[in-house]
Amino acid sequence: MNAWVAPLLKPEPVALMVLIILLGSFIQGMRRGASGSAKHLFFFIWQAVSVVIALVLAGRGASRLSPVIRDWLEARNIIVPQEELSAAKELWYTVVTSLRDFELLRFGALFLVLYSLVRYLLRLLEPLCYMLYDALMQPAKHADQVTRRGRPSAYGRLSGTASRTTGALIGALLGGGRAFLVIAVLFVYVTLAPHALGADAIRSSAIYAKTAAELLDPVAGDVLKRGPVITDAVQAEFRRVLQRKYEVIDAAVPANIEAAAAEVTKQSDNDEAKARALYDWIGTRIAYDWDKANNYVEHGVWKEQTPTETFDTRKGVCIDVARLYAVMARSVGLDVRVVTGLGATGNGSYGPHAWNEVRLASSGAWIPLDATWASSGDWFNPAGFSSTHIRET
Known part of the structure; x- marks a missing residue:
């Protein structure tokens, strides 16, 4: 006792x-x-x-x-x-x-x-x-x-x-x-x-x-x-549900975005070429929205943005770029997904990030790409991609 x-x-x-x-x-x-x-x-x-x-x-x-x-x-x-x-x-x-x-x-x-x-x-x-x-x-x-x-x-x-x-x-x-x-x-x-x-x-x-x-x-x-x-498994499942929400919302592809995707990939004769053409197009036309990012980091204010808004304004943060890429890729017949996780910040740490993976019909393999980072180098299925991008599992 x-x-x-x-x-x-x-x-x-x-x-x-x-x-x-x-x-x-x-x-x-x-x-x-x-x-x-x-x-x-x-x-x-x-x-x-x-x-x-x-x-x-x-x-x-x-x-x-x-x-x-x-x-x-x-x-x-x-x-x-x-x-x-x-x-x-x-x-x-x-x-x-x-x-x-x-x-x-x-x-x-x-x-x-x-x-x-x-x-x-x-x-x-x-x-x-x-x-x-x-x-x-x-x-x-x-x-x-x-x-x-x-x-x-x-x-x-x-x-x-x-x-x-x-x-x-x-x-x-x-x-x-x-x-x-x-x-x-x-x-x-x-x-x-x-x-x-x-x-x-x-x-x-x-x-x-x-x-x-x-x-x-x-x-x-x-x-x-x-x-x-x-x-961790519950949190990962919850994130997958949120990703599914984006997939449902983005299932409808506006006619102007569909036409743009078709134009961008018209010279491409396989899945990898289509994926690369869209990566180059989005990576050189969508600017990173630093005001939106800073507003969230400093004030906790998040502005939800559709792929249509990203396409029209030509700016967005990583999740916006990844969603636009997914919509355009899906409209030309590619099997694509948005991936969330952590991306290297350049100073030895990592921060929340989003990118894409595309499945190649010829091999069944999923290849990663990051159109948000396109201005800083070639991030279309490069060697060592996983060392700078840590996906949520």
């Missing part, structure tokens, strides 16, 4: 929070008495069991349904129309194609739906739990009523001070459960985001460290220890 009390008495935020929870539950238990505290403990345990059941069923259900949903969506052969879409249709095609193509997103969506459904169904059982609790406590309630009429009983002796003492002990037990849940939430937070705000302060807590080492680590196993990897 002393091994747990000593860390709890150290003056730091996590220990203070645990003490407040324990003290509050102790006082509530004393006020409710034995029967009231027992009732709260019963339904606290029921809620905890419900959450565990919902998590297990949702996880297993999502794992089994995910490939079924993927196959069903693939069978629908959903193709984004090459026309101007309303905001609602853009959202629809982004969501549907993302669910079809992105496994982690599909699993997460199914998990949330199934978890919510199971929790709802379990809540429907709560009246039965009340009936069960009342049935179990009926003898005690009867004994309490007998005591009030002046005939003492075994349970009646818990009235008054004894009832409040028993309630306080049950309340302390309930507080321990609540404190454990709070530390478990902190454990998940620190594990999934080890460098997040407050993570170091949480890890430095003696009571947190002891609970994590002796109770949470053995239960979590390797699942949460892979937390940073899982977090």
Whole structure:
């Protein structure tokens, strides 16, 4: 017991929070008495069991349904129309194609739906739990009523001070459960985001460290220890969804851009020649918009820009150039994608950047190119491209 009390008495935020929870539950238990505290403990345990059941069923259900949903969506052969879409249709095609193509997103969506459904169904059982609790406590309630009429009983002796003492002990037990849940939430937070705000302060807590080492680590196993990897995967999936949004928005190619792309590539007789011609054209005609970049870096103001605006104004930042290249390349039959990640800044560091990759039909290979950097050299599939461009994975 002393091994747990000593860390709890150290003056730091996590220990203070645990003490407040324990003290509050102790006082509530004393006020409710034995029967009231027992009732709260019963339904606290029921809620905890419900959450565990919902998590297990949702996880297993999502794992089994995910490939079924993927196959069903693939069978629908959903193709984004090459026309101007309303905001609602853009959202629809982004969501549907993302669910079809992105496994982690599909699993997460199914998990949330199934978890919510199971929790709802379990809540429907709560009246039965009340009936069960009342049935179990009926003898005690009867004994309490007998005591009030002046005939003492075994349970009646818990009235008054004894009832409040028993309630306080049950309340302390309930507080321990609540404190454990709070530390478990902190454990998940620190594990999934080890460098997040407050993570170091949480890890430095003696009571947190002891609970994590002796109770949470053995239960979590390797699942949460892979937390940073899982977090990176979620972030990468989210970026892919954002990229899919651009693909849906940019599916419609304006007639003037399509005509320009056709004119630029009319002398090209293969995919690589077309890709190179578009790289040269965009790289020499689209100026980098330093005002837009500085406005974002210095003031956090970002101006969303369509490929049409980039084409008309002849300026944009890397994502604008990459999106325009993708639209023009797609209009002449090239398989192209926008790639986001980090680009070398020239001073030994890296910053957010975007470029393109084009698939050559003759070999099936994807070749990288960076039309934004065209003014500083030849960035059409050069050797060592990956040393200056780190794609998000």
